[in-house]
Amino acid sequence: ELGPYRHFMQKEIHEQPRAIGDTVEGILDAGGFDAALFGKDAAQVLNDVESVQILACGTSYYAGLTARYWIEELAGLPCAVDIASEYRYRSVVANPKQLIVTISQSGETLDTMEALKYAKAQGQAASDESRTLSICNVPESAIPRASRLVFYTRAGAEIGVASTKAFTTQLVALFALAVALGKLRGRVDDAREAALLDDLRHLPGSVQHALNLEPQVASWAEKFAPRQHALFLGRGTHYPIALEGALKLKEISYIHAEGYPAGELKHGPLALVDTQMPVVVIAPNDALLEKVKSNIQEVRARGGEMFVFADADSSFSESDGVHVIRTPRHVGILSPIVHAIPVQLLAYHVALARGTDVDKPRNLAKSVTVE
Numbered sequence: 131e132l133g134p135y136r137h138f139m140q141k142e143i144h145e146q147p148r149a150i151g152d153t154v155e156g157i158l159d160a161g162g163f164d165a166a167l168f169g170k171d172a173a174q175v176l177n178d179v180e181s182v183q184i185l186a187c188g189t190s191y192y193a194g195l196t197a198r199y200w201i202e203e204l205a206g207l208p209c210a211v212d213i214a215s216e217y218r219y220r221s222v223v224a225n226p227k228q229l230i231v232t233i234s235q236s237g238e239t240l241d242t243m244e245a246l247k248y249a250k251a252q253g254q255a256a257s258d259e260s261r262t263l264s265i266c267n268v269p270e271s272a273i274p275r276a277s278r279l280v281f282y283t284r285a286g287a288e289i290g291v292a293s294t295k296a297f298t299t300q301l302v303a304l305f306a307l308a309v310a311l312g313k314l315r316g317r318v319d320d321a322r323e324a325a326l327l328d329d330l331r332h333l334p335g336s337v338q339h340a341l342n343l344e345p346q347v348a349s350w351a352e353k354f355a356p357r358q359h360a361l362f363l364g365r366g367t368h369y370p371i372a373l374e375g376a377l378k379l380k381e382i383s384y385i386h387a388e389g390y391p392a393g394e395l396k397h398g399p400l401a402l403v404d405t406q407m408p409v410v411v412i413a414p415n416d417a418l419l420e421k422v423k424s425n426i427q428e429v430r431a432r433g434g435e436m437f438v439f440a441d442a443d444s445s446f447s448e449s450d451g452v453h454v455i456r457t458p459r460h461v462g463i464l465s466p467i468v469h470a471i472p473v474q475l476l477a478y479h480v481a482l483a484r485g486t487d488v489d490k491p492r493n494l495a496k497s498v499t500v501e
């Protein structure tokens with residue numbers, strides 16, 4: 131079943147061009163970013179939505195954090211993203227016109243399910259009229275069954291405990307949701323939609339290109355393996371990818387890692403930086419690149435060793451203490467999906483170097499059906 135791979139996680143990382151391609155194909159087959167992707171009466175449900183509330187746990191929560199940038203930009207809607215176990219115990223302010231979006235690979239995560247029930251009980255009408263949408267990888271699981279609208283990602287069964295292909299296909303689904311909402315709200319016209327569809331069509335190829343970087347990423351692993359801590363930095367849509375990179379690393383290699391928005395460095399975490407702290411930076415050529423570069427200077431000045439994922443256009447050069455891997459040429463709005471790949475590969479190869487149980491990290495379960 132593993133084929134040429136050593137672990138399910140590695141296999142699932144490499145399946146991503148296929149998993150993303152299948153998920154994209156479903157969108158193309160439906161003729162584009164139509165509300166109908168999310169269910170029969172979706173246009174009616176999504177039409178007068180006033181805001182979006184995303185609920186999820188772990189890696190699925192980071193997919194939600196990424197989606198917020200797209201929903202604000204493409205749909206012009208306010209979007210809140212909450213960790214399900216926090217939301218469900220808070221006095222939330224109800225709005226019946228808020229779209230509740232849950233994201234769950236398994237569809238069985240207890241906190242996400244309970245947060246969905248809580249959201250419905252607060253502001254939503256009877257459940258057959260609720261504005262609830264679930265993005266899920268397992269058909270007929272509990273969370274999609276409790277939701278009015280559903281999008282099934284086509285990642286296929288994910289066996290490794292660490293989520294990889296489920297994450298990137300969730301991102302594709304959330305991107306489609308942002309564009310569909312943008313169309314309904316008259317913010318995405320036909321020309322823009324065609325351009326965004328084109329971006330999506332090229333995505334599996336860019337992801338494959340990122341996978342081809344595996345030998346280079348693996349060559350960094352030995353530098354991380356003996357370390358106790360690592361910092362991951364990004365800005366904008368790449369900030370949630372920094373969070374995801376840190377989670378993957380801590381989860382499977384047991385190295386303590388933190389993800390930070392690069393602009394927050396000087397508000398605290400810069401105090402941690404010394405020669406023993408490897409710092410991973412996700413720095414493709416986007417609108418925030420110059421800001422990221424000045425953040426990098428701050429780290430270098432404190433002796434931190436930098437590991438930069440930069441694309442062909444972000445004009446970084448290797449120097450003493452600065453290692454650079456070139457990711458595919460900037461792929462625009464879908465860039466966070468492409469940059470999820472190298473951080474997954476990094477975590478995987480560091481875990482291999484440390485000899486941990488990659489597919490079954492200690493203390494963790496694939497499906498968290500308890501509180």
Ligand code: F6R
Nearest residue numbers: 188189190234235236239292293
């Ligand atoms: C991390 C990971 C977990 C899950 C989280 C939510 O690699 O896999 O953080 O993302 O437990 O699980 P689902 O998506 O099944 O609700």
